[in-house]
Amino acid sequence: MENNSKKTALHEKDGIPQPESISKTALDKVVRSRKTQPSAATLISGILSGDISALSRAITLVESTNLDHLMKANEIIAACLPHANQSLRIGITGVPGVGKSTFIEAFGKHLTAMGKKVAVLAVDPSSTISHGSILGDKTRMEELVKDKNAYIRPSASGETLGGVARKTRETIILCEAAGFDTIVIETVGVGQSETAVHSMVDFFLLLKISGAGDELQGIKRGIMEMADAIVINKADGDNVAKAKLAKTEFNRALHLFPAKTSGWIPKVTTCSAYEKTGIDAIWDLISEYSSLVKSNGYFGEKRQEQNQYWMMETINEQLKNHFYHHPEIIALLEQKKKAVQNDELSPFAAAMDLLGQYFK
Known part of the structure; x- marks a missing residue:
């Protein structure tokens, strides 16, 4: 039976098939390289x-x-250690949604335009259920990631308290040895991550937003005392007036705290990472801080204190790991857990029994 169906105008003529988008030879070369x-x-x-x-x-x-x-x-x-310690380390924190990634991209592009080499170490939160992490910071910083003078390394926070990657401190050394003169560490922005980041950077920047009940939350002693500068982000559009008001409130709050041992008086400023306004003023502020603390000797003293701090933290971490991998502790731990759950033994007595066995 003859087929009387007509071909429509949308019909595509048979032509030459498209070549493979990825060269098999190149792909095999990459796979072999990664296995080596x-x-x-x-x-x-x-x-x-x-x-x-x-x-x-x-x-x-x-x-x-x-x-x-x-x-x-x-x-x-x-x-790499002898080739390190020549950079300026900047910690950036703020609550989720404050615009950390957008700010870092605008800030990083400003620095690379000045001829600086910028490494961004972005710590991504790990799920306590699946233990996975999105590691999407490169996607958010799509312009900076293409910059030849920038390097972005997202890392999962893992089980580290506060969300700072366990090896961030060592990663800083490697980046400095590779020639990066400005290291930016972005924290998860929750828990105790601010304290950990503060112990590994030279300048600590706190990002805030206005008009979201954030002003009162920001006037908390711990985080405010650590900050060397407070930046009110998203100062654009209808939010400009609110950002200026928040700046005034934070300035008042800063006067309530004692002077820093560095001799630096923390500053408050506004910016719009989206419109890329106010970024140059932030870098000028950081440069002013750097000049001050290097001239009065505080910069070197702080670095020395941080090195001692991380030595002690490493000892604590290694002792903890060794404890939980000790054969006798592994054998006793589940038994003690069940005794504690059944109220047969107090948690403190169980802990002392395990420690006594470990140090025996």
Whole structure:
């Protein structure tokens, strides 16, 4: 039977098939490269020459919990340490929704336009249920990620209290050795992350928004005492007047706190990361702070105190890990947990029993 159906104007003529969008040869080369584990010496050489691929692979080793990787990572960090400590470390925090990623992109682009090399270490929260993390900061900073003078490294917070990645401190050293002169650390913005970040940066910047009940929440002693500057973000459109009012309120609040040992008087300013206004004033403020603390010796003293702090934190972390991986503790732990759950033993007595067994 003859087919009388007519072809419509939307019919597409058969033509030459499209070639594969990805070259199989190139793909195989990438796969082989990733499977090959470069030596510590190769990674060290790559980092010191500014190779981003080598830097990324070294950071992955630093973040790994594999004991073999740990030894290799320690060798890399030791070799990079003499080439580090030449950057300005800036911590940025604020509640979720304050616009941290948008601000960092605008701020980072401003710095790279000045010829600076910027590394952004963004700590992403991990789920307590699935233990996964989105790591979407590169997606949010789509302009900065394409900048040849910028490097963005998102890391999962994991089980670290407060949401600061366990190896962020070591990652800073590697980035500095790779030639980055400005290190920006973005925190999750919740819990105790601010305290941890404050202990590894030179300048601590607190981002705020106005008109959301945020002014009163901001006048809290802990976070306000740590901040070297408060920036009211989203000062654009109808929000300009509210941002100016918030600036006045925060300025008043800052006068209630004692003077900082650095000799610096914290400043409050406004900006719009979306419209990229007020960003240059923030960098001028940070530069003014840096000049002051370097001239009065506070900069070096703070770095020395931070090094001691992280030595003690590492000891605490290693003791904790060793405790929970001790064969006898592993065998006793579940037994003690059940006794505590059934009210047969107090939590404190159970803890003392376990510690006594560990130190025996």
